[in-house]
Each structure stands twice: as structure tokens, then as C-alpha cells.
Amino acid sequence: MMDKCLLPLVLASTSPRRQELLGRLGLPFSLCNPDIDENPRDAETVADYVVRMACEKASGGGGNSTVSTLVLGADTVGELGSELLLKPASPEAAIAMLSRMSGQAHWVHTAFAFRSTAFEYHACVSTRVLFRSLSGEEIRDYCRLGEGLDKAGAYAIQGRAASFVASIEGSYTAVVGLPLSEVSAVLQQLGYRVWKE
Secondary structure (H helix, E strand, C coil): CCCCCCCCEEEECCCHHHHHHHHCCCCCCEEECCCCCCCCCCCCCHHHHHHHHHHHHHHHCCCCCCCCCEEEEEEEEEEECCEEECCCCCHHHHHHHHHHHCCCEEEEEEEEEEECCCCEEEEEEEEEEEECCCCHHHHHHHHHHCCCCCCHHHCCCCCHHHHHEEEEECCHHHHHCCCHHHHHHHHHHCCCCCCCC
16 A cells, blocks of 8 residues: 555556566555647657656656556667667667667666656656667567567567667666666655555
């Protein structure tokens, strides 16, 4: 049971990965699907974009409820050079994206934002991921599986694409979709007790 003085926690996401990660903290939460425009703006940096997405999800996740809630929004993108890596539009786009990432280091940025009537907070966690050199055949085989088609950067580090990763510097859970260490720290500062029976 959550302390009655604490606001109900809402995760503004339909991502099964974020739901599973947040669930590891042992806190009750509900879900909502905020309807926001996810198109990048002209001259917007990758970091600015991902933070804006997280904040807009948190702002749009309160719904029409009259009960005050603490809404958590998050967004994940990749960055190769200065190229923004979003979800691929097609299997062909996924193949092209992974081909560019082969043998290269890229960044995964996951921003998260909390919002209630009395509290606002956001942060961005950046992780460097190095891919080994990938053959065209294994890229095509992986994309045929469809595993990465709904994910920024066209791959799932927690899935079969784990074999692509030569090294990682930073937060593994942020690459999956939610930086648990940082999110847990904020929740505990607000009085939420994680792993409480």
C-alpha cells in the first residue's frame, strides 16, 4: 500500500518496456497514453527534443481526472553524429540505420519528467553504446524479425540485438527506456518507498 498522503503515480506511456522497468520498483501505478505531436522542430537539438517529448508526455498524462496525480513521462532517442535516430519508418529504413551504426559508437538519450500540480522535474540520461562491425546478412536477418521496428535506433538492447553491443558506458536501463536509478532517486526524495510490501 502506498502512503495515503502521496499522490497516485501515473506512467504516461504505452511502452511495455517502461511498464516493466517501473514495475521493478514495486510501486503501484496506472497508465495513460498522452496524445502529443512527436515531430522534431526546426533547429532543435537531439537533447532538446528528447527532453521536450518527456515533458510534454508528463504534461499530457493527467487526463481529465479531478484527482491530483504525479505523472511520469519519458522518451528515448538515439544519436549518431548529429543524426537523430527515431523509430524506423520501415524495415528498409531499419536496415539503413543499423548499417550506419555498424562498427560505430552512438548515444542513447532517455529523458524523464515528473509533473503534478505542485512539482515539476526533468532530467536526461545519456549512454554511449558501441556496436561491433555487423555484416549485411545479420542486419537483414535481424530486421526481418521485426524486433527493432518500434524502437528508437531500430534495435532492442534487451533482445537479440544484445549481441551487437561491444561496450556500453552509462545506464543500461536508460537504453531500454527508463533510467531506474535516477527515477528511483527522485521518487524516494518525494517520499515514495520503493520495494515496500
